[in-house]
Amino acid sequence: MTSLSDALKLVDEKRIIELSKQVIEIPSVTGEEKAVMEHAKKLLEGMGIHVEGYGSEDRPILCACINPEAEKQLIFNGHLDVVQIAKPDAWTKNPWKPIVEEGKLYGRGSSDMKASCAVMIHLLEILKKLDLPISVGVHLVPDEEKGAAAGSKILVDKIVVGEVRRPDYVVIGEQSNLQVRVAERGMFGYQVKFNGRAAHTAASRVNGINAIAKAS
Template structure:
């Protein structure tokens, strides 16, 4: 670890976070992170099962038996670093500057995993617990997310396993640690759309069929559509175009095809099938020939306020003295696979301002606070 020359003893959460950051676990590579985690969990009585698929490392580690089943979930894979010369220090050399830990994965989400493990070490040292305590750790969250948590959930569901609670260690805080927890997520529905026309000369438009001219009014209608009004927990559903392409490169050719990629981030007031049907109704009016390749990244979910949220709020108030807001925005996470499984699910983690950015970082003082919050939730629900 590189330090600022005056590094005090920061505690076990910091040390484990540094060990994890130092492993180059670029998605979908685990980089040996799960083996490191099991070296800490096995002495506590956890049994490891490797539910790997498609080259993805998936750790399912359990201790105890029966209900309630509490899952601590996270991912070891990280996004690419971006230009190395724009980092102030090597992204895989954990570095301390002014009480801040820098490195790829520092906030998303190796510090969360480290805080979970250390919380469990203290929790178990204090006495036995009821039910089952489990870790679900994957190396396929930042990538395709097909063979990671999604796969593990399918395997465990087939065995009849149903969790009661799940905590995902994603970076959830906004401006200060503990000011926000994620209690739900919007769904994500995307589409690769290709509109077919007929290539021709721009001087003879009657002999061609310009797909761009057909696509533009359809997109204008889709952009102007109010898909729903949202509700008390979610903003209205959003439609966004991310890519648009057509043409041969020549300035005198009517293109034969036009391609567009768009995405819905949708709330619980709409379903994927409803959104698809409404889009197809618009396209059918404007585009005689098209192909729509849809993909669903996750359905929306909302955890109702019950014992898990109550325990999370009480633990945060005890650790940092503030009452967190409930949040359902942002992107997707592996909670989208766990919540529909039947678990009350929340996301609690450090400040998310630097995730996926250059010079990703976490405040070192927040690591012990985060670990204390996790331990408090375990105490309230499993003692």
């Protein structure tokens, strides 16, 4: 049986930086994730790891897994899309040319969250060499920055209907200052309509209905 110390001995920080740079230097603004997803798939398959594809051709979702027949499964989830660069001139580094300076990795997506995805890829790379008691997988998705409708939501829907295995444990690799967080804020939108009735100002208190007053 593999121990945690056995796995930790195989962790290669230089390899993580190398993988991080590879995905950072591929621009993948939300809606334009195809190239970085194709590269991630090539990396995983090059490690001998089977990859299932979901989503659309232009916005693929990658599900990679080792030891898939095990009774329990742990999944790591991460997104490879990044937000647009609103003010390129404000950058002191080229956002698409990753560089390490003074122990820090610079580049668009290095924090949110391509470096984390690189760690996940490396995790499968090293765990594939070990005797694991459980299945471990990685879900790499697009469209996190704009609501996840073309990313994680598709996976959740497929899990619900049984097209994708329901994992027993899930780790979302978003930045958390190395703290384990068990919940995250969500988003809920709604519309409320207030009906009024127009009236002459002289008789508004008698015949009119002020929709603004009702809303407040």
